[in-house]
Structures are given as structure tokens and as C-alpha cells.
Amino acid sequence: MNDEYFMKQAIIEANKALADEEIPIGAVIVMNDKIIARGYNQVEKLNDSTAHAEIIALTSAFNFLGSKYLPDASIYVTIEPCLMCAGALYWSKIGKVVYGADDEKNGSISPNKILAQNKDHWPFHPKTTVVKGIMKTECVELIQNFFRQKR
Amino acid sequence: MNDEYFMKQAIIEANKALADEEIPIGAVIVMNDKIIARGYNQVEKLNDSTAHAEIIALTSAFNFLGSKYLPDASIYVTIEPCLMCAGALYWSKIGKVVYGADDEKNGSISPNKILAQNKDHWPFHPKTTVVKGIMKTECVELIQNFFRQKR
Numbered sequence: 001m002n003d004e005y006f007m008k009q010a011i012i013e014a015n016k017a018l019a020d021e022e023i024p025i026g027a028v029i030v031m032n033d034k035i036i037a038r039g040y041n042q043v044e045k046l047n048d049s050t051a052h053a054e055i056i057a058l059t060s061a062f063n064f065l066g067s068k069y070l071p072d073a074s075i076y077v078t079i080e081p082c083l084m085c086a087g088a089l090y091w092s093k094i095g096k097v098v099y100g101a102d103d104e105k106n107g108s109i110s111p112n113k114i115l116a117q118n119k120d121h122w123p124f125h126p127k128t129t130v131v132k133g134i135m136k137t138e139c140v141e142l143i144q145n146f147f148r149q150k151r
Numbered sequence: 152m153n154d155e156y157f158m159k160q161a162i163i164e165a166n167k168a169l170a171d172e173e174i175p176i177g178a179v180i181v182m183n184d185k186i187i188a189r190g191y192n193q194v195e196k197l198n199d200s201t202a203h204a205e206i207i208a209l210t211s212a213f214n215f216l217g218s219k220y221l222p223d224a225s226i227y228v229t230i231e232p233c234l235m236c237a238g239a240l241y242w243s244k245i246g247k248v249v250y251g252a253d254d255e256k257n258g259s260i261s262p263n264k265i266l267a268q269n270k271d272h273w274p275f276h277p278k279t280t281v282v283k284g285i286m287k288t289e290c291v292e293l294i295q296n297f298f299r300q301k302r
Contacts (some may be wrong), residue, residue: 046213047219049244050209068195083274086235087233087237108238
């Protein structure tokens, strides 16, 4: 199974958020080619502005593994993680971060070119591989359609 | 009641972490001069590398108020928040962040001079007031004693 397969699973999670009228962002965490945790944006439902897809998936993965570090796991998330989520992924020491669409407003890298260009300010863990743009078109459309309908 | 009073309360929380052999970091969230939420580092106990004092206190405050934003609240935390916690505080739109000791290794500002000097890269919300150095000596000693005893 490849990156596209798992990103499709993250999109399925994002659609659960959409069904709840949340900003459609989803994530899955994968180990040994198996999904060990899932999460989708629940900011409105939980009345918690930090209840992002990645945070929910991380908490679930820590609980599932009984481990506070995830060096052998990968997270697939439909949108570029924000600074909070990049920080949470840093602490988890997750092996790989794969995201679909850039987030030029709230992303941890895209709006902060300084962070992205200087390894001393790179927000992810130095041992974490970061891959972007997997199923980008689908991930961008998901968000764009949501905000278009809101207007 | 002043900043020192509430920072002492955060130190009481940090000592609860210490009693559990966790890195002693504590936080309280205050609204209208009353403590509405408390938290201390529970990374080891919860096997969750993101279970920082600030995150636990924030979740508790959101639940208590039934609101995902905290513009009229202040958080008092013994150590400078990390990038994850600064990001979480950003999303909460908290009114004021007060911390004791700088964290030159994992802090969101101290190790990243670029972030601190450029408002485009400032990690906290633009409407959040940040105050540092309240009861600094006590907050520094708390952490230093912990690591000294670990060695």
C-alpha cells in the first residue's frame, strides 16, 4: 500500500468532519502498513479550538501503542499541519509526515518561509521525513468547496 | 490578586508533576481573578508526549466554559511554552500568557530569535499579551533541581 492509499483514508476522515459541518480535515496514522489511529477535525463538536485531526489521531495512537513516541509510524493528513500540530508531531518523534494541500495561512511551513529555509527553525523533528503534495488536488478541493458553500 | 499569586499556583501544579516524577511544569488559567483550570505535565503518566501542562489546562478551560476561545482569560505557566503549546494558545485566542523561566532549548521564542524579532513569525496570537520572568528564580530552580537529582 502506498502514500495515495493512506491519503485516501485521511480524506475519508475529512469527510466525516464535513458531515458534521466542521472544516474538512482528516488524518490517519500508519504502522507496518496498517492504520493504527484515525482523527478528524472536531473543533466545533468538542468546543475545543485545539481538537485538530492530527491531535486526535496522535492521542489515539499513543493510547493504542502504550508508547509516547511513534518513530516507526507515519501520519497522513489532508492539509499541512499548523504550528501546534507540527509541535505535537515533533514531540511524538513520528517517522514520517505526509500531507496533501499546503496551508498558506495557518501552515507551519508555508507561511513561514524562514522556518522552512533554515534547519535551525524547522518545526518538525530532525528525524521526521516530510512529504507534501500527495493527492493535493483532492485535498485542496475538499477545503475550497467547504468555504465556497459557507459563503 | 497579582501575577505572582497566580504563578505560585502554577508552581503548586508543577510540584504535583514533581511528586509523580514528571518534569515539574505547571499551569493555571485565570478569569476574573479566579482559577478556572489547572494542569501539570503528565507525559509519563499518560504515555503521551503531548500531555503538557498548558494543553491539559486548556482542555479543562474549554470544557469548563463551554467555549473554544478564551480571550478574557490568562494562563500562568512555570516555563516558556514550546511551539506546540504556543500554537495551542494561539488557537485559544487567550488574552494573556505569563511564564516564569525561559526555555532556551524547547521554548517557542527563546531558541528561535527570528520568531521573536519578526512579528510575521511571532508564534502567539497577535492579540495575546505575553509577559515573562514572573517568579523566574523559583521556576528555574524547580527544573534545575529536578534534572540535578536525575543525574
